[in-house]
Amino acid sequence: MINSIGDISLFISFILAGFSLFIFICSYINKSDILVNVAQRFLFSSFFSLTVSILCLFVLLIVKDYSNLYVVKNVSNDLSPLFSATSLWAGQAGSLLLWAWILSLYVLISVPKSLKKIMPASKIAGAFVLVFFLYLISFIESPFKTTSQQITNGRGLNPILQNIYMSIHPLSLYLGYISLTIPFSFGLGALISKDGSSDWIKISKKWTYFSWTFLSIGLLLGSRWAYLELGWGGYWAWDPVENVALMPWLLLTAFLHSSYAQEEKNVLKRWNLLLIFLAFFLSIFGTFITRSGLISSVHSFAQSSIGDYFIIFIIFILIFSLLFYFKNKNSFYSVAEIKTLSSKENFFVINNILFLVITITVLLGTVFPIISEFITGEKILVGPSFYNIVNFPNILLLLLLMSIAPFLPWRDGKIKPVLKYLSVPFVVAIIFAMIFYSFFKSYQLFLVNLLCITVLISLVKEFAKDLILMKKNKNILTLKYRRYCSFIVHVGIVLLIMGVSFSSYFEEKYDLTLANNQSKNIGTLNVKLLNTYKKETDSKFILGANVLIKNGNKEYELNPEQNLYKYEGNREINKETEVSIHSTFFRDYYLILVDENMDGAFNFKIYINPLVSLLWIGSFISIIGGFLSMFRGKITND
Amino acid sequence: MKTRIRLKILAFCIIAFFSFLIFKAVQSSLVYYQTVSEVLMNDDSINSFRQLRVMGIVKDNSIVFKSDGSIEFKIEDSGKEIFVQYKGIIPDIFKDGVEAVVEGDFDGSVFTAKKLFAKCPTKYEDEEYRKELT
Known part of the structure; x- marks a missing residue:
């Protein structure tokens, strides 16, 4: 019924x-x-x-x-x-x-x-x-x-x-993905109606902030879930399914910058149209990839017939929008003149190029097996090192832009005053980066830290300056609301980058076999197996362990479990590893109970991930910044 | 106008640099995705310098857990099989009969895996199951 x-x-x-x-x-x-x-x-x-x-x-x-x-x-x-x-x-x-x-x-x-x-x-x-x-x-x-x-x-x-993260994660990604349709439809509408003004950008703003924020939440929850549940100690693996969710996010981030330039200075009109079209296509393309079974991923989605419909849909939309683009593009001509190279507009252009390069890198890596099979007949993949090699210098350049661009004026900018402004933050950053270097000894990390800390301190400096000005003009923070939203997002992203760098360069892994009451030293840690237990519930058998980790005078008790489901049903798996994680600000202790040995001892794996906390804190701050951006209109009416 | 040209030159340099980098990165990170029978058909000399990713079904009763935490098993595909040694995280879904993917080196007799994947069960569709029901 x-x-x-x-x-x-x-x-x-x-x-x-x-x-x-x-x-x-x-x-x-x-x-x-x-x-x-x-x-x-x-x-x-x-x-x-x-x-x-x-x-x-x-x-x-x-x-x-x-x-x-x-x-x-x-x-x-x-x-x-x-x-x-x-x-x-x-x-x-x-x-x-x-x-x-x-x-x-x-x-x-x-x-x-x-x-x-x-x-x-x-x-x-x-x-x-x-x-x-x-x-x-x-x-x-x-x-x-x-x-x-x-x-x-x-x-x-x-x-x-x-898992609660996994139940919200797709919903949040959907909210973000789907809302890309609206700026796309505004852009296409403006193109079809030959409306060369920047109105469509203005009304798209809330949608794009909304979309960016929810895509960010979706990505964050997905990686958090992978970290807690998959038991390999990582939050990102450059898997095709992860990649296709990242691509629209990257392009949307580029669009948020370039559309700001169009809104303020009426430039980059055609570019913005193409960018939002591309972001929309990639969101549909991502849906197509994950559901057509075309690319084999660790997250396997079996072949299904709807892939063909998506391909027809993508091609149709692509031809349709390009047709109108070439027919009406003359209505979208930017007349504004940019006087010097070091103006905000130009930095946004470079920013967009860099984001586009990352997107193309990710796209290329994702579809590489298809291309290689088509050309050579052999299926060839590119490993995670591909993404790391290309993205590392890219991130450095983006950080460089991030430290300069917020302080450049529009149109007629000069770089010298900005460099002067940045001199103090830069010197402080050198000191901090040196301190980190003495611990971690990696010049790559030194560069990342140097730039990240420069950005952080320069933003704090600007904020402090405005706080002092507030005595004279109380509205200054309200007037600069949008600027401060972007600062919050930048701070979050910078912390995220630092978290990713630290945790990926200095992850430590150990295998450990312990009998009850036995303890072993690894590095500065002392790991002791207190006791193990076996439990039975209606649906599963549980093997659990209580483990005490001592680091100096600090003690943490961890409780990893191994679940064996009684019936497999149609779940396809009957074993489930419950990772136990103790998170501190400086490092995560990530403990896995692998199995029981023949001789009654237990096998463990322990990962020590430094400063992963920065990754979660940073993402969270960025998302807060995204939310605040959405509510801008009500406060400042701009 | 001068600014525009400078910007274009700068953009060109950035794109050229990254194109080169992408080219280099592709070369250094290639992984050949093959089935068991394809790998066995290759010359040993080809396999020796290739990073391989091989997909196959885990042979029934072939998984052996060693005391040092490593495992040995066989993966098979259309009648051919490869002997695999692996030490590392074993995915929860790994067991007899699942589709496994191993990545590593093959010396002609033993496949030394650095990574082991088993197909993740976030399946949107399951054709066989559907057939069973309708």
């Missing part, structure tokens, strides 16, 4: 969205405002109908109705209500339904009221993308397929995915 309601309302939603798209096209041709309103109502009805549909799936998952195939595949009797609910986006069909629902909400509320000029055209673009997704779930990958067999238990959710 509920299943049929969901299925029918999904179909109705597709039909209504189709009508809406058709009427938007009519209103564009006839330049009719009334038709726009009619189309908007159809869009609303479509959204309403889709909401009914997604609620139906939600109910089916919660009550565990095993007559629905999607429920069978993603839920099981022992699955908690929370994870049953989040199974909505655990499978292909459900996640596409959620995708369509979020998209329809975005397209519905993205009304550029002040901008009648680009209104129907940008809505056409948005509605078109929506219709594509609704078509996919209505006819190709429906979540409402049923089975006639009597099924009493479903496949359930893999235990390593039963």
Whole structure:
């Protein structure tokens, strides 16, 4: 019953969205405002109908109705209500339904009221993308397929995915990915309507900040999950699935800078159009890669037929937007003249080039097996060292820009006053970097630290300067709200870079075999196995250990576990390692219980990761900065 | 106008530098992705200087846990098999019959793996299971 309601309302939603798209096209041709309103109502009805549909799936998952195939595949009797609910986006069909629902909400509320000029055209673009997704779930990958067999238990959710980070992570990435559609539709709308002003940039701003923030949260949660759950001590592996999520983020970051230049100085008009198009394509391309099975990843997604539809969709959108770009690009001509090389605009251009280089590097690394197989017939991959070799100098250059560009004026900048301004932070940074060098002895790390600390101190210096000025002019921080949001993000990114550098250069790994009550020294640490225990619950056997790690006079007790599930069901795995981590600011102690030896001793692995905390703290600060940017309009009205 | 030209030169230099770097980085980080039978068909001389990534099914009852924490097992594919030695983190999903990917060097008889992956179960679809049900 509920299943049929969901299925029918999904179909109705597709039909209504189709009508809406058709009427938007009519209103564009006839330049009719009334038709726009009619189309908007159809869009609303479509959204309403889709909401009914997604609620139906939600109910089916919660009550565990095993007559629905999607429920069978993603839920099981022992699955908690929370994870049953989040199974909505655990499978292909459900996640596409959620995708369509979020998209329809975005397209519905993205009304550029002040901008009648680009209104129907940008809505056409948005509605078109929506219709594509609704078509996919209505006819190709429906979540409402049923089975006639009597099924009493479903496949359930893999235990390593039963983690709170992993249940929010896809949702956050979706929110970010999908909201890229809106700036894309504004850009395309402006292009189709030959509106060469920077209005589309202004109304896109909130969407792009929103998108950036949620993509960041998604990436952060994903790497946090990998760190806690996968048991290899790392947070990033340059896996194709990770890469495709990173690429739109990189381009969006570039866009945030270059669109700022257009907003302030009316430059880079064409470039911004191309950039937002590219970011949107890469987000769709990423979805295509992860779901078509084209590239083998450690996160394997089995082959599915929807890849072909995505490829057709991408090619269609690509041709369509390029066609309009070459037809109308003359309306987008930047007249502003930039006087000197060291102006903010030019630094943004360099920034964009560097971000584009990283994106291309990541893209090339991701599709390398396909290209090589096509050319040589052999499947060849590039290892993680590829990304590290190329990205290291790139990050250094970006840090260099980051230390200079915030203090450069627009148009007619001179580098000397900025260098003078940076001299004190630079000298302080040298001292700090030397101190770090005496501990870590790596010239690469020295360079990273030198630049990172220069950026940090210069930003703090600027902030202190403004605090003093505040005595005269109380509004100064409000006036510079946007500037300070970007500073917060920069501070976070710099801390993140430092965390990544320290933890990847100086990770220590040890293998350890301990019997009960035995203790061993590794480096300055003393590791003692206090006791082990075996427990049995309804679903699993647990082997656990209590381990005491002493470092100087500090003591930490860790409790790693090894779970063996009693029934495999359709989980495909029955073993689960529970890593135990003790995090301090300076280092993480990361302990894994591998197994029990024949002779009753236990094998452990211990990783000591220095300053990983900076990575999480930095990401968190950046995300706060992103959130604050979103609320800018209300405070300063700019 | 002069500024524009300077900017273009600068941009060109950056792009040229990174193109060169990408080229070099690709060369130094190539990993050949092959199946078991393909690896066995290669000349030993080719295998000896290549970093290999080999995919195969873990042969039933072939996994041996050594006392030093390392493991030995065989992966097979269309009737051929390779003997693998590995020391390091063993993925939870690694066991008999799963699809495993090993990365390392092959000397003609023993594959010394530096990395071991097993296919992660975030599967969106499972065709066989679907067939079973419908």
